[in-house]
């Protein structure tokens with residue numbers, strides 16, 4: 001009985017999978033997306049990128065949840081967060097995750113970058129993915145900066161004031177950029193609206209496609225250092241070293257090291273002719 | 274592509290395409306750009322400010338008698354901000370809050386002091402007649418004497434805008450910024466730390482009844498535009 005149900009279930013799921021695969025190619029796609037060979041050595045370091053992605057996904061999910069209660073106006077922003085913290089079910093948890101995951105995100109993104117840097121993963125043909133990664137880093141930094149003002153408490157308020165004043169010292173662009181962020185020349189209701197628009201709409205919308213490009217380029221070239229490429233590169237390196245040492249000897253005394261006897265033989269042959 | 278090459282672009286095509294492209298491009302980009310850059314245009318190009326600071330926009334700080342002889346005292350003034358909450362009429366009709374948004378600004382008032390060598394404070398320049406002044410009408414000469422010696426200082430540090438506070442020391446004292454340790458003396462002059470100048474001074478006036486009024490306007494040095502208090 002159990003056996004029959006099991007085999008029927010297997011048949012059904014096989015049928016559904018095949019049906020979907022024929023019409024959408026989803027199974028091949030999933031295989032393509034989900035499996036990626038990474039080197040055995042230091043494999044854990046390769047999870048840093050996924051950890052970054054994970055925290056960003058958390059930011060999106062918890063951020064969208066917070067939006068159900070958060071009110072972006074100067075007279076209600078603080079109150080609405082207070083409501084989230086004191087009355088909304090699991091409010092402390094949702095906001096806490098958004099807050100802590102934002103902090104972890106910046107740590108993890110730094111470690112991820114360090115890993116890529118020290119393993120030389122930014123080298124050809126992966127330079128563009130490094131560039132895209134830097135764009136992502138900058139976007140995340142601005143997201144963290146703009147999110148902090150949304151609390152509209154003394155911490156967030158003054159941190160943003162000082163942050164913007166630091167920016168205002170940049171030559172030429174400083175003033176206009178700060179006026180753009182402030183929505184005028186003092187911090188006020190317009191500032192909160194702008195930070196809200198930037199934090200919740202503009203930057204997430206820009207971030208998402210860049211993450212897409214980052215992952216596409218990753219899949220295109222594979223993780224740097226996967227075993228195949230590693231042995232490939234080693235073989236190429238050895239070959240180059242061999243050729244170089246050969247050339248060096250030839251330049252030094254005109255006598256190739258390995259080929260000395262060969263040449264002598266050949267010369268002998270020529271003599272005979 | 275191949276079609277285009279076989280059929281070379283004429284001058285007329287080129288020009289009309291160029292003109293049409295420019296017009297379309299302008300229609301697509303100018304409105305959104307101007308929409309979000311409005312405040313930059315108003316502030317940087319037209320020189321407008323969000324805090325009304327014209328010749329009529331005086332705000333009362335306090336009475337001249339409230340400023341102590343030997344140390345500064347802080348007052349709080351609410352400057353209204355005309356940002357996006359402009360249309361108060363609609364808010365009244367919809368029964369919502371009609372409260373204006375204000376920037377609460379802390380203002381330090383102090384009597385100018387003589388600065389001795391080594392930074393100690395000498396005599397205070399507080400006008401002597403204030404010793405037995407009880408709120409009566411001041412003469413023009415008295416007002417001028419007060420205005421020559423009263424310092425009305427913004428609490429916003431000239432470095433990056435943290436609020437400075439008065440620290441009492443043996444006999445003297447100083448304004449200390451909590452953020453990076455900027456120090457100013459009782460006159461608001463620069464003493465030490467990262468700030469590029471002394472504390473910002475408000476434009477103020479003293480009226481006949483001995484009350485002090487300020488405008489949201491500062492002593493910004495010409496050519497040192499970066500020092501402008503962008504955020505106060």
Ligand code: HEM
Nearest residue numbers: 059060063064066070095099102143144147148150151204
């Ligand atoms: C990489 C992405 C993001 C980062 C680094 C980030 C960072 C932050 C930070 C640091 C805060 C202040 C939290 C606090 O101090 O309590 C914040 C608040 C907030 N964020 Fe994000 N955020 C991100 C994405 C998002 C997204 C995608 C949304 C919505 C679609 C969102 C919505 C909000 C809201 C509504 C708040 C205000 C509530 C609060 O302060 O707790 N965030 N964010």
Ligand code: FES
Nearest residue numbers: 430432433450455
């Ligand atoms: S903000 Fe006052 S010293 Fe930096």
